Structures are given as C-alpha cells and as structure tokens.
C-alpha cells in the first residue's frame with residue numbers, strides 16, 4: 001500500500017477509522033471524509049502526527065456535488081486515486097415494515113445505497129484514466145439475507161451488493177476490481193446503537209438483548225473492528241489481484257446457517 005492513495009468514506013468512526021489507521025500504517029496516503037467534522041479532524045490530526053499524509057473533508061455522501069468535489073480535491077492534492085472504500089452508513093431502528101415511515105426508508109437508502117452509487121460514479125473515471133483501481137463497498141450480512149424489522153437497511157445493503165456486482169462486470173476489462181464486504185455485528189458505535197434499539201424493541205435490558213444477538217452467531221460473539229479491518233486490507237491488497245464482484249461475509253458464520 002506504500003504511496004497508494006486510499007479514499008475512505010465514513011472515516012471518523014468504527015470500521016472507517018480503523019481502516020484509516022491500518023492503511024496509514026502500511027504507508028498509504030489517505031483521503032478521509034465523513035459528515036462528522038469534529039471526529040474527522042481529530043482522526044486526521046492523530047494520523048498526521050504519526051507521519052501520514054491525509055486530506056480530510058467533511059461531506060454528506062448523499063450529496064453528488066460534494067462527492068464530485070472530493071474526487072477533484074483528491075486529484076489536485078495527490079494526483080491519483082488507487083483505492084476507494086465506500087463505508088459510510090446508517091443503522092435503522094427496529095421497526096415492522098408496515099410501520100416504517102417512508103421518510104426513514106428514504107434516508108437509510110440515501111446514505112447506505114445512493115451514497116455508494118454516487119461515490120463509485122465519481123471514483124471510477126480517474127481509475128479508468130489510470131488503467132487500474134480497487135473499489136470496496138461495505139455492505140452487511142443484511143445485504144445477503146433477510147433481516148426482519150430492518151427492511152430499509154436490508155434493502156439498502158442488498159442494493160450495495162447489486163451495485164458492486166454490476167460495477168465489477170463493467171470494470172473488469174478496465175483492471176478495476178470491485179468487491180463488497182458483508183460484516184455482521186461488530187463492536188462499533190453503529191452496532192451499539194442498534195443493540196440498544198433492539199433492547200427497546202424487545203423490552204429486555206441491554207445485556208439480555210446483546211446475549212440474544214450473540215447467540216445467533218455460530219462463533220457466539222460479535223466481531224472486533226480489527227477483524228473487519230484486516231478483511232478490508234486483504235480485499236484491497238494489490239496481491240489479491242483476481243477477486244472481483246464478490247460479496248464476502250465477515251460474520252462468525254451467521255449467514256452460513
């Protein structure tokens with residue numbers, strides 16, 4: 001990864017922040033964006049203090065003008081874009097489909113699916129011009145199987161898998177690999193919020209609700225951020241040169257049963 005330019009959306013927290021640290025440790029130059037400006041500034045300062053080159057921008061991934069401007073800023077600053085990780089995402093309150101508000105559906109799909117579409121739309125041209133590139137989209141186990149009471153989230157994450165496969169087909173002859181990772185239940189703020197929402201939905205306390213979640217996972221636990229980040233590194237590694245169009249579960253066996 002040395003000297004490669006790696007763009008990460010949703011970089012201020014969770015998998016995005018973990019990936020930023022891991023790619024920086026491998027010598028990558030980073031383009032980090034998030035809607036959370038304070039979190040982003042704090043992370044960028046920490047990474048620069050440890051010697052990394054970082055371009056950080058506050059953007060909302062649903063805003064096409066902002067996504068386009070981010071790529072222009074990347075090319076102006078670093079002159080190239082080698083790897084793009086579309087990771088920004090929003091969870092959803094546990095709600096029966098019949099009680100889900102259309103505006104909530106629209107926002108969840110806008111961030112989780114439209115954000116990935118817009119990201120790829122503007123990341124692809126410089127990669128095509130360079131004749132190579134890697135795109136990794138962070139979907140979810142809910143992009144591979146049904147997830148009751150999370151219909152909007154599951155619909156958005158299935159869309160991410162569909163976008164990934166379509167783009168992989170289009171871009172394989174351009175030497176651009178496009179894959180998706182499908183984690184389930186990893187210790188990030190998004191998961192903590194979803195677990196709390198699950199507890200309010202079932203009327204259990206937080207500990208009961210968490211043990212009910214982990215009991216569904218064959219490995220009997222949730223993932224660490226580091227376990228997901230190592231899969232992000234491996235998927236994007238130049239040595240992983242023949243894998244494209246895949247949606248890989250990192251889920252302790254959840255989708256195997």
Ligand SMILES: NC(=O)c1ccc[n+]([C@@H]2O[C@H](COP(=O)([O-])OP(=O)(O)OC[C@H]3O[C@@H](n4cnc5c(N)ncnc54)[C@H](O)[C@@H]3O)[C@@H](O)[C@H]2O)c1
Pocket residue numbers: 009010011012013014015016033034035036039059060061062087088089090091111138139140141182183184185186187188189190191
């Ligand atoms: N943690 C899990 O258990 C889990 C499981 C499956 C999939 N995922 C997916 O992994 C990805 C990362 O999630 P995480 O768990 O690290 O969550 P997180 O909440 O820790 O991080 C998500 C980041 O995305 C940013 N973001 C949200 N909306 C945005 C927007 N409109 N524009 C720009 N940035 C925005 C947030 O500010 C935050 O920094 C998400 O796509 C999520 O759906 C997470």
